[in-house]
Amino acid sequence: MTTGSRTRSQEWYKRAQQFLIEGVNSPSRGAAVYSSGPIVLERGRGSHVWDLDGNEYVDFMMSFGALIQGHAHPAIVEVVSKTIAEGSHFAAATSAESDAAERFCRMVPTAEAVRFTNSGSEATMLALRLARAHTGCTKFLKFEGHYHGWYDPYCLNAHSHPLDRLGPRHEPANIPDSAGIANATFGDVIIAPWNDLESLDHILRRHANELAAIITEPIMANMGCILPREGYLEEVGRLAHQAGALFILDEVVTGFRYAPGGCQERYKLRPDLSTFGKALGAGFPVGAVTGRREILERMRWGDGMVLHYGTFNGHRLTMRVIAKNLDLLAANSGAAYKHVFEIGDAAITGLRELFRRKNIAAVVQGYGPMFQIYFTNRDFIFDYRDYCQYADTSKYSRFVHGLLDRGIYMTPSNGLHWIISTAHTIQDVETLLRAADEACAEIA
Numbered sequence: 001m002t003t004g005s006r007t008r009s010q011e012w013y014k015r016a017q018q019f020l021i022e023g024v025n026s027p028s029r030g031a032a033v034y035s036s037g038p039i040v041l042e043r044g045r046g047s048h049v050w051d052l053d054g055n056e057y058v059d060f061m062m063s064f065g066a067l068i069q070g071h072a073h074p075a076i077v078e079v080v081s082k083t084i085a086e087g088s089h090f091a092a093a094t095s096a097e098s099d100a101a102e103r104f105c106r107m108v109p110t111a112e113a114v115r116f117t118n119s120g121s122e123a124t125m126l127a128l129r130l131a132r133a134h135t136g137c138t139k140f141l142k143f144e145g146h147y148h149g150w151y152d153p154y155c156l157n158a159h160s161h162p163l164d165r166l167g168p169r170h171e172p173a174n175i176p177d178s179a180g181i182a183n184a185t186f187g188d189v190i191i192a193p194w195n196d197l198e199s200l201d202h203i204l205r206r207h208a209n210e211l212a213a214i215i216t217e218p219i220m221a222n223m224g225c226i227l228p229r230e231g232y233l234e235e236v237g238r239l240a241h242q243a244g245a246l247f248i249l250d251e252v253v254t255g256f257r258y259a260p261g262g263c264q265e266r267y268k269l270r271p272d273l274s275t276f277g278k279a280l281g282a283g284f285p286v287g288a289v290t291g292r293r294e295i296l297e298r299m300r301w302g303d304g305m306v307l308h309y310g311t312f313n314g315h316r317l318t319m320r321v322i323a324k325n326l327d328l329l330a331a332n333s334g335a336a337y338k339h340v341f342e343i344g345d346a347a348i349t350g351l352r353e354l355f356r357r358k359n360i361a362a363v364v365q366g367y368g369p370m371f372q373i374y375f376t377n378r379d380f381i382f383d384y385r386d387y388c389q390y391a392d393t394s395k396y397s398r399f400v401h402g403l404l405d406r407g408i409y410m411t412p413s414n415g416l417h418w419i420i421s422t423a424h425t426i427q428d429v430e431t432l433l434r435a436a437d438e439a440c441a442e443i444a
Contacts, residue, residue: 003407008052009040028064033413035401041409044071046423049409057409058428062419064411065221065253065370068279069328070423076282079324080317088317096319103326104280104288107260110270112293116286116314120252120277121149123287124215126308127273128153131213131246133306134295139207141214141245143194144172145384147222148215148250148275152181153189158222160388160415169199169385194220195229195383200236204243211245213273218263221253223387224372225365225417233267246295252277252287253417256326257369260334282325284318328422336422341368343429344420350433358440369420375399375443387415395443402439408432 016023022030024038031037040052047070049059059071069076083096097116105111117123128151132138140153144166148154155177157166167173172191190211192203204211216236220226233249240247249271255262256279264271273291280286289296298306329336348364348371355362361377374381375392393414400412408431410418 003051003055003057003405004053006036006039006051006053006055010037012040012052013037028411028413028416033397033411035397035412039404039409046070046072047421047425047428055407057404057407058424058431059409060418060420060424060432061410061416062421063283064278064416065257065419066278066281067283067419067421068256069282069325070421071283073282073328073423075324075328076321079320083317083320089312089315091311094314094316094319096316096323097314100314100319100322100326103323103330104290107256107326107330108274108276108290109261109265110274110292111290113296114288114290115296115299115308116288116319117308118285118287118310118312118315119149120250120275120287121151122310123252123275123277123289124148124154124248124250125151126289126306127248127250127275128213128215129308130273130289130295130298130306131248133298133304135212135244135246137210137212137245139188139190139210140212141190141192141203141207143192143216143220143384145194145220145223145226145387146215146217146250148217149252150178152185155181156186156189157191157384160223160384160393163385163389166385166388169193169196170202193383193385195226195232197232197235197239200239204239207243209244211240211243213246213248214240214243215248215250217250218254218267218269219366219370220384221370221417223384223415224374224381224391225370226381226383226387227365227367228267229382233269237269237271246272248272249274251275254370256280256329257340259337260330280322280325281318282321284315284321286315286318286322337368339422340420340424343424343426344368344371346426347371347418347420347429347432350429351436354433354436354440358437358444360440360443366417370417372414372417373399374414399436399439399443402442403432403435406435406438408435 024030144157147158237247251262255276259265276288351364375395376390378390396414397412
């Protein structure tokens, strides 16, 4: 499936730059990632998308994981059409928000209550505010390479850098991700390397009883797909409580993807608070904070409450979509999860075999519905520092640009990940493997 000319995309991009910075509304969509400018998508159905020039692609990016049901799922389209005809949003109490909340709490094992937000970034902002209010502490610990949204305190060490800038493992350097943030903001942030219990324990001994929370992704999704070492996440939770801190699990990427209850169900974790987004909304903007009711109750109106306003919180249209999405995921004893694991594992196995046959040094990390390819001589990428030192991100970008020319839609950023939706098929995997076989010639 070879793509043709992208003349219209290029014309659109040139015009868009007159009105939009970089011609897009997020740098991950523009020339910072796509070397010749973005491919402008026009429509999607199932696992396929089409650009302005009519080129067809199998989509393995799926809106950075938001489209768990693929594009234009008929049941989602029906709900959207019916709901919007009756009024999309009222900024008032609706039955839609309680219907969505009930399903959410039924599926997530630690959900004693839930508060909906409008994005994953908003959810992690609220989780930190709740943790600070509940513990009376302001400092928190985050891990190198993890991304928890663009709230000021989280904007540290989430981009790759040369190894000599990172500092020692027991005392990592603070590297801001953005200009415009007051230096004082980072005085309350403690950085630790991920997947390294020895360093974490060492750092926590210096900050015992100072922390409001430790926040972590269950799988490091901001550096591709880096899995936790066996028992690591459980020990992070234990160490958090030992230090008097809350354990916050950021499931914005992983939630409703690996199991009905997310990675906390799969890894049998009991976080105090969890955040969700992306797959929860099936393509609609949403976030959620859930966990222990006594912590969430701090948002109840009164003196000393945790403030959380939002005109679009519990957006009626989005809540109806969430309810339908969660029904689809739970149907037939979770058959959707069996499907995405089968398809994803077939893609992973096929890619590993392809690179072995081509004698290309690469690892394919992950399992089931999310994975990433790293061009490296290492057997595994275990953490942020491995990624910064050993992953050949330029080679990966060339490889994906070759796939884009062969009808596979994926971001050339090695720090993101391949996503399998319920709409993907074995035929899509076969198309990917044929394209990858050809693209390998361009990186040999």
